[in-house]
Amino acid sequence: MAKLKVALYWAASCGGCEIAQLAIGDKLLKLAEAADIVFWPVAIDAKYKDVEAMPDKSIDACLFNGAIRNSEQEHMAKMLREKSKIMIAYGSCAYEGCIPGLANLFNRQMIFERVYIETQSTDNKNNILPQTSCQVPEGELTLPEFYDTVKTLRQTVDVDYVIPGCPPEEKTTWLALEALIEGKLPPKGTVISHNAKAVCDDCPLKRDVKKIKKIYRNFNIIPEPEICLLEQGLLCQGIATRGGCGAPCPQANMPCTGCYGPVEGVIDQGAHFLSALASVIDSNDPEEIQRIIDDIPDPVGSFYRYSLPDSLLRGAIIR
Amino acid sequence: MSFEPKIIAFLCNWCSYRGADLAGTSRMKCAPNVRPIRVMCSGRVEPLLILKAFEAGADGVLILGCHPGDCHYLEGNYKTLRRVDLLKKMLSQLGIEDERLRLEWVSASEGERFVSITDKMTEQVRKLGPFPRRNGGNNG
Numbered sequence: 001m002a003k004l005k006v007a008l009y010w011a012a013s014c015g016g017c018e019i020a021q022l023a024i025g026d027k028l029l030k031l032a033e034a035a036d037i038v039f040w041p042v043a044i045d046a047k048y049k050d051v052e053a054m055p056d057k058s059i060d061a062c063l064f065n066g067a068i069r070n071s072e073q074e075h076m077a078k079m080l081r082e083k084s085k086i087m088i089a090y091g092s093c094a095y096e097g098c099i100p101g102l103a104n105l106f107n108r109q110m111i112f113e114r115v116y117i118e119t120q121s122t123d124n125k126n127n128i129l130p131q132t133s134c135q136v137p138e139g140e141l142t143l144p145e146f147y148d149t150v151k152t153l154r155q156t157v158d159v160d161y162v163i164p165g166c167p168p169e170e171k172t173t174w175l176a177l178e179a180l181i182e183g184k185l186p187p188k189g190t191v192i193s194h195n196a197k198a199v200c201d202d203c204p205l206k207r208d209v210k211k212i213k214k215i216y217r218n219f220n221i222i223p224e225p226e227i228c229l230l231e232q233g234l235l236c237q238g239i240a241t242r243g244g245c246g247a248p249c250p251q252a253n254m255p256c257t258g259c260y261g262p263v264e265g266v267i268d269q270g271a272h273f274l275s276a277l278a279s280v281i282d283s284n285d286p287e288e289i290q291r292i293i294d295d296i297p298d299p300v301g302s303f304y305r306y307s308l309p310d311s312l313l314r315g316a317i318i319r
Numbered sequence: 320m321s322f323e324p325k326i327i328a329f330l331c332n333w334c335s336y337r338g339a340d341l342a343g344t345s346r347m348k349c350a351p352n353v354r355p356i357r358v359m360c361s362g363r364v365e366p367l368l369i370l371k372a373f374e375a376g377a378d379g380v381l382i383l384g385c386h387p388g389d390c391h392y393l394e395g396n397y398k399t400l401r402r403v404d405l406l407k408k409m410l411s412q413l414g415i416e417d418e419r420l421r422l423e424w425v426s427a428s429e430g431e432r433f434v435s436i437t438d439k440m441t442e443q444v445r446k447l448g449p450f451p452r453r454n455g456g457n458n459g
Contacts, residue, residue: 289401296408312374316413316414
């Protein structure tokens with residue numbers, strides 16, 4: 001059988017997805033047996049022009065990580081879509097926007113002013129901001145255009161599969177790669193993980209009655225071991241998050257922050273968790289309810305930590 | 320032409336929907352901007368439905384339920400109260416005006432109250448204008 005051709009690319013991401021791909025360890029050798037990696041900027045010296053020269057659909061699968069926040073990323077997403085038979089959104093940024101997507105609480109102007117002018121460590125007396133083109137004695141210099149709004153890969157090109165996680169667990173990555181190598185991929189559109197139910201389904205912590213009188217931030221308490229973190233007042237999002245990760249965070253006393261995205265069939269993870277959380281607040285008194293809610297300083301950042309661009313409202317309204 | 324807001328109203332089957340019915344059968348005048356959706360309980364109105372209404376073009380969302388203590392299912396309206404409080408806090412972070420989402424209690428006998436709430440909300444949302452869309456800049 002001819003070897004598969006696989007491409008890997010990164011857009012607005014942190015590099016963690018590349019670490020996650022390498023974390024499959026000796027399975028990389030199995031991948032190398034079955035597939036040639038034709039493009040992988042982090043590890044292989046192939047240029048954009050090499051990809052451009054490839055015939056359409058000549059790549060069997062592209063694992064694309066990172067959100068789309070500038071014109072270069074959009075261009076590469078569209079080009080790799082053209083060249084690839086299967087487009088896989090790898091990791092939370094490509095899937096839902098993830099941490100870079102929280103920039104949708106602002107717009108380009110606000111981000112530029114903060115990053116290039118206001119930050120304490122910035123020395124930029126002439127208030128110079130990035131330009132898409134700039135004339136210098138040697139000629140014209142260009143930069144990709146920085147967009148107002150971060151988009152997911154699915155909002156940019158047609159996506160065949162999703163591998164969730166920030167970053168995806170090794171076993172999730174291998175579940176998808178093994179299916180690819182063996183030619184046993186699930187139906188188009190599948191979010192590939194070991195469990196389509198919630199993280200709670202993977203989580204061994206003991207669950208009893210969910211009624212909370214006070215919400216704590218992680219640094220406020222040392223949680224009791226072996227008891228559901230949400231029941232202890234921590235914003236554990238396992239109930240609204242797709243499982244398959246094996247619930248490593250709650251087992252290390254860290255509440256789930258929701259990186260595997262919504263459970264099957266849910267379109268807005270943040271609203272889903274908000275609904276569940278409000279239901280377990282143990283008060284019917286408006287003032288007390290308000291006091292309990294006041295302990296959540298940043299609802300958007302907490303509930304949409306990984307999914308703001310993929311949410312129904314996609315971001316904040318800037319006036 | 321002046322802006323006419325679209326307001327989606329989720330009405331509890333046991334009280335508010337009958338309150339709206341009473342307003343109708345009593346031939347009270349009422350702003351025609353409200354599109355009622357009957358639900359079995361205001362507790363059925365999860366935040367997802369509210370966001371979906373906004374996303375689908377509603378300029379305001381009104382939820383009407385039984386007065387506290389009167390819920391047909393005992394606690395449904397309290398759950399709604401908590402959800403709407405938390406959702407309002409989140410919407411303010413997203414730059415959505417507070418007046419666009421409103422939760423009120425209307426019983427089956429309060430036809431007049433139904434009219435005054437819907438009229439007032441219509442007026443408030445009309446002043447605010449259409450539900451704002453995020454300006455996506457050059458990439459939509």
